[in-house]
Amino acid sequence: MPLNAIDLVPRHLKTTVPQLMTLNDITAPYGLALTQADAALLLATRDSALKSTGRLEFGSGIIDKIIEAFYDSPYLMASEYVETLTDLIDAFYYFKNELHDRMGDDALIAFMRSAYDDPCNGAVTLLTDLILPSLASALDQGMPFPRAAKYALSEVEK
Amino acid sequence: MTISSSNALSTPFDQFETVRHTCATRHYFKSLCDRFLQNQLDRIESETYALLASLLSRYTLGESSSVPAEFAENVLVSILYTIGIGLKPMSVINAVNLVKNSRVDQLFEIGQKRIRIKINTVKHRHLEVLKTRCPVNNHVYQSTIRGGIKGFLKLYDPIYAAHEIHITADYPTASPRPNSEGVEFIIDYLEAIYLENLILSAFPKKAILDCMRRYHRHYAIMIVNLLDIMMTQALGCLYAGRPPLQLNLSAADAAQLYTVLSMKENLSETIHRGLLHLIALLNLTASSLASNYLLAYERELYHNFHFAIETDTLEQRLCIDRSPIKRDFIFVNASAAMPLPDYRRLYHELISCRHAEDQCQLLLKDVHNFRDLENLLLDVPMPPETLHRLFRKLPDITLAALLVRHPVAASKYDPDENDSDRALRQALSLYMQSLAPDEHLSLHNLSASVTFKQQTFAKQLSASRHTPK
Structure with a gap:
């Protein structure tokens, strides 16, 4: 029996390519769809992000949650769909650590979606390079979440 | 592997009985599992993961699907340690049968029950240690058995970190530090301190306190x-x-x-x-x-x-x-003996001397008191060469007294030091440097024996120093 928690995670419990492909049913009306290769790329991105951030995923995962949260954004273009998703997956795990797990998955994804639309207008780099670091910094300083969120969003205007 | 055929397996199980006592608790469950068939192992691994995921989910209040891997590893070790604690009191055959016939979460619950019993043992043993506490004011000893164990009871987390103790347990016991972990470590550690307390309580308290005072003056802060x-x-x-x-x-x-x-x-x-x-x-x-x-x-x-x-x-x-060290003291009279008119006369004669040798002769001939000499050395401006010449002719005890009053090792900047003080100190320093090592040491040792008859000499001197006009 492995004494290593990462090796203990059964493969069949992880999100699979077919599971991700089923999400095409809800994203298709918005012109967004994943190919098998895209889905595999997203899963590989998830694995690599978990490894590089030193995290262990024990639940159902967040790829489907990110897709469900972002697919109806007016700024998400089909041409940038997969690229945006990989950036968001990377950023999600990175900022889970930076935020010291102070925010749950759903809360963080909801904040990312909200900021992605306004004030980022679909610019992922603005979200990952300015807003999320500002949020982490504000929470580190002891600000309550609503104030920290307001502060982080206002950074774009500055 | 057929567990029930005990005759065929008696030898390996007998060997394993010794491992039960020597194996670290966190590894015990795994070492039992290593004897299982692959399909049994798969079942155990899958159930262990399910328990880990359930504990992690409970920890994040169901709000997060991932945690830092380091934390997950720690929780896994806690699970294995807890199951090990539950299995160790049983014979190996019984333990193997239990593992084979129970789910991992049931094994974990058995371990949790045993940990709760052990925590009560810690509380009971802690009270005994406090009752038999030795009255020695040694900080590490007292703080470990008072605050340290209380800290353990406050911080110990039997679910997520059952194998940790959260305290440093700094007091070194006479027996080697226990190899055990978690609550087992604290029980072993308290057992050792309790037995030491029992032995120490047979000595008279006063004898122990006196012995510690003789051991080291800073025994209170020593480990x-x-x-x-x-x-x-x-x-x-x-x-x-x-x-x-x-x-x-x-x-x-x-x-x-x-x-x-x-x-x-x-x-x-x-x-x-x-x-x-x-x-x-x-x-x-x-x-x-x-x-x-x-x-x-x-x-x-x-x-x-x-x-x-x-x-x-x-x-x-x-x-x-050890009795206090007996030292021979040399008392130097520090009270002024020369009447003021005589002092003024001598002062004027000294400043009108044209040759250093004359100044030295005058001082050696007319000054018969240390304080008068010191005052004149400070009041009459003399070049370092003249002072050097004078020092060579002064008796050793006078030089030793001057060294006590004007230590050459003093820091370069002293706000209370005036120019004449500094000049005298520097001249003394130069003179000391010119001495041979044995002469230097002899003078240094002599200065250690010098004591002034008037304790308030320094204050009186600075208050009453008279510079003739």
Whole structure:
């Protein structure tokens, strides 16, 4: 029996390519769809992000949650769909650590979606390079979440 | 593998019984599992993961699907440790059967129940340790058994970190630090301190306190084992013919002890017999836990004496009653003797001298008091060469007194130091540098013996220094 928690995670419990492909049913009306290769790329991105951030995923995962949260954004273009998703997956795990797990998955994804639309207008780099670091910094300083969120969003205007 | 066929498996299980006592608790469950077939292992792995995921989910209140891997590893170790604690009290056959027929979460619950019992044992044993606490004001000892164990009880997390203790447990016990982890470590650690307390309580309190004072003036802040000090001292007393429980040894006793012990051919046997004698004197029952604890410590006591004799440091190892060092004091009269008119006359003569030799002759001929000399050296501006010439002619005791009053090792910047003070100090410093090493040392030693008759001399001097106009 492995004494290593990462090796203990059964493969069949992880999100699979077919599971991700089923999400095409809800994203298709918005012109967004994943190919098998895209889905595999997203899963590989998830694995690599978990490894590089030193995290262990024990639940159902967040790829489907990110897709469900972002697919109806007016700024998400089909041409940038997969690229945006990989950036968001990377950023999600990175900022889970930076935020010291102070925010749950759903809360963080909801904040990312909200900021992605306004004030980022679909610019992922603005979200990952300015807003999320500002949020982490504000929470580190002891600000309550609503104030920290307001502060982080206002950074774009500055 | 058929668990029920005990005859066929008796030999490997017998071998495994010894592993049960030596194996670390966190590895015990895994070592049992290594004997299972692959399909059983798969079931155990899958259930262990399910339990881990359930605990992690509970930890994040269901709000997060991932945690830092380091934290997950720690929780996994906690699970394995908890299951190990539950399985260890059983025979290996029973443990294997239980693992085979139970789910991992059930094994975890059995371990949790046992941990709860062990936490109660810690509380009970902690009270006993507090009751038998030695009255010595040693910070590490007192803070460990008071605050340290309380800290453990407050911080211990039997679910997510059952294998951790969260405290440093700094007080070194006479027995080696327990290899166990978590609550088991604290029980073993408290057991050792309790037995040491029991042994120490057989000595008179005053004898222990006096012994510690003699051990080191800063014994309160040292990290030392009290039993080690007391037992070494008690054995020393025994061999020196002093009452062992009084723990009182003089320097002469230590010297005699050195002769007695260095003549013994078999020091190990001597220590053993001495220890048995002490056990009887301390009223410890022969087979009691306390006497067994002491006998297990015999080797360390032997090393204490063996090393001290080999390195000729027995006096340092024992707590010797040292009387204050007697020093020969040389008293220097620090009161002014010269009437003021005479002082003024001499001052004017000195400043009108054209040659250094004349100034020296005048000072040596007309000044008969240290304070007058010092005042004139400060009041009359003299070049360093003149002072050097004078110092060579002054008696050693006068120079030693000047060195005490104007230490050459003083820092370069002293806000209270005026120009004349600095000039005199620098001249003394130059003079000391010009001396041969043995002369330098002799003068330095002499200055250590100098004491002034008037304690308030320095204040009086600065208040009454008179510079003639």
